[in-house]
Amino acid sequence: MKLRLPVVSVYTVPTDAPEADGTLAWNSTTVVIAEVTAGDATGTGWTYGPAAVGDFLRDHLAPLVEGRDALDIPAAHEAMCRAIRNAGRPGVAACAISALDIALWDLKARLLELPLARLLGACRDRVPVYGSGGFTTYHDTHLAAQLNGWVHGQHIPRVKIKIGQDWGRAVPRDVARVRAARQVIGPAAELYVDANGAYTRKQAIRVGHTLAENGVGWFEEPVSSDDLTGLRLVRDALVCDVTAGEYGYDLPYFARMIAAGAVDCLQIDATRCGGLTEFLRAAALAQAHGLEVSAHCAPHAHAAAAAALPNLRHIEWFHDHVRVEDMFFDGALDPTGGSVTPTQGIGHGLTLRAEEVQQYQVA
DSSP: OOOOOEEEEEEEEEEEEEEEEEEEEEEEEEEEEEEEETTTEEEEEEEESSHHHHIIIIIIIIHHHHTSBBTTTHHHHHHHHHEEEEOSSTTHHHHHHHHHHHHHHHHHHHTTTBHHHHHHHSSSSSSEEEEEOOOOOOOHHHHHHHHHIIIIISOOOOOOOOEHHHHHTTTHHHHHHHHHHHHHTTTTTTEEEETTTTHHHHHHEEEEHHHHHTTTTEEESSSSSTTTHHHHHHHHHSSSSSOOOOOOOSHHHHHHHHTTTOSSSSEOHHHHHHHHHHHHHHHHHHHHOOOOOEEOHHHHHHHHHHHOTTTTTEEEEEHHHHHHHHHEETTOOTTTEEEEEESSSTSOOOOTTTTGGGGGBOO
């Protein structure tokens, strides 16, 4: 069955409050959606990034897949990867490939009338999640309400907040927020932090020792993820897990990070790395080196593939993306109890509410 020309749309959704992490601030989220059709079935994929991702997808990638066999996803994926050689893969091109690849997998499962998790071969029925948000712009009451909602409302037993405010120049507030978070969630829940690369190497080690006193078990990007030596030094110095990988746009990136011994758990983002095709490859690479993996952001794009991974730790229930995906799709998952079940429904189980979200469309 042959693929028709994919349809691309771009939407920008304002955040529900000002947001920032250690190195960036924002007030909106842009989602690029790809829809690809064969026969009577349509597959949907998406990524988060600038509107330019949609332009690139529409102009350079969509014509490449038109007319191809809908079941031969590796062929379409390889054609896209080869076509962007001179454009450069990291960033816009990789995100565009990712959105279309996710749509192709959703379409294949729908054509075969299978849940995507079953098509890939599930090794678990439920996928663990962790609540993620805790932006540095949140005041104490806002932070407490969000954490309470996850841990005591939805019974998600693991949560993550942002630290590293102002490129690491507000360490006392970082530490105070971690202590406040621990007080809110209690001693039993797991507490994670994400510095988004804001600290220097020794600064991260000093902060990390204080984090350990508050039971923090996950220290994400304590230094820049480009500093593999720094990540390794911090990892060796601390008892908590050091994690990174969200900026992996191709398989060699993950190979370098693993070879450097830079992380205890490898993060992978299917909406950036090249879709579910490359997500599964990166997870297999990690497993070969004895590492678990965690899916970064875009939880509904990851849930089905995550169910297929024997070395999965969890997926990130990221506030911004959960909010967008709940607004944009029918079939959103319920994380109550700390996990989701992606093995129900056909494909990834989500259907775009095109009319309801039209007000956010920018292209």
